[in-house]
Amino acid sequence: xxxxxAFAGSNSKASxxxxxxxxASSLLxxxxxxxxxxxxxxxxxxxxxxxxxxxxxQKAHDFLELIKNADGIMLSLAEHNGAYSTVFKNLFDWxxxxxxxxxxxxPMLLMATSPGGRGGKSVLEIAENRFPFxxxxxxxVFSLPFFSKNFSDEKISDNTLNDELxxxxxxxxxxx
Numbered sequence: 001x002x003x004x005x006a007f008a009g010s011n012s013k014a015s016x017x018x019x020x021x022x023x024a025s026s027l028l029x030x031x032x033x034x035x036x037x038x039x040x041x042x043x044x045x046x047x048x049x050x051x052x053x054x055x056x057x058q059k060a061h062d063f064l065e066l067i068k069n070a071d072g073i074m075l076s077l078a079e080h081n082g083a084y085s086t087v088f089k090n091l092f093d094w095x096x097x098x099x100x101x102x103x104x105x106x107p108m109l110l111m112a113t114s115p116g117g118r119g120g121k122s123v124l125e126i127a128e129n130r131f132p133f134x135x136x137x138x139x140x141v142f143s144l145p146f147f148s149k150n151f152s153d154e155k156i157s158d159n160t161l162n163d164e165l166x167x168x169x170x171x172x173x174x175x176x
Contacts, residue, residue: 002071002176004028007036009088009123010078016147017076017120020113023155024142025074027169031176036066038087046093060094067095068104072176073136076111079123096134103136107175109168111142119145139175140168 006025008017018037025033041059044050067073078085084092095102110127112120121143128141142165144150156162
């Protein structure tokens with residue numbers, strides 16, 4: 001059975017991106033899904049001086065190992081001021097010090113949602129351009145605008161958007 005990891009690029013306990021990635025991962029069939037929470041991988045703020053003094057934290061190694069052992073990645077990025085959240089960027093920076101190709105050629109479904117009409121498109125553009133340099137094999141990108149309007153009862157309530165996500169999840173699963 002294929003194994004994937006699914007997580008939100010957020011440390012908010014009420015993360016709308018975590019809700020989206022949990023829902024998207026529930027659409028997979030015959031796949032072992034490991035939902036990760038970045039709160040379980042708390043790291044000091046990356047800095048080269050800190051790295052020289054203390055080395056790379058074990059939790060960065062642990063997260064990278066989860067990626068390495070997975071067959072695919074579902075990631076829904078939170079957008080803070082048009083870019084990655086600090087918690088995700090910090091984890092990404094630490095992992096890239098261990099292995100610059102942090103995604104190991106794994107298929108990735110890249111998503112984002114936000115309260116507004118752009119649905120995290122700015123952070124998705126950054127990730128779409130950056131992640132292939134780290135060997136992400138992005139199968140599809142999905143943006144969910146107006147989260148509170150389009151997501152209720154733990155699923156996407158807008159049929160057109162839901163159908164779009166289902167198709168992209170199917171493409172991701174076929175790439176595993």
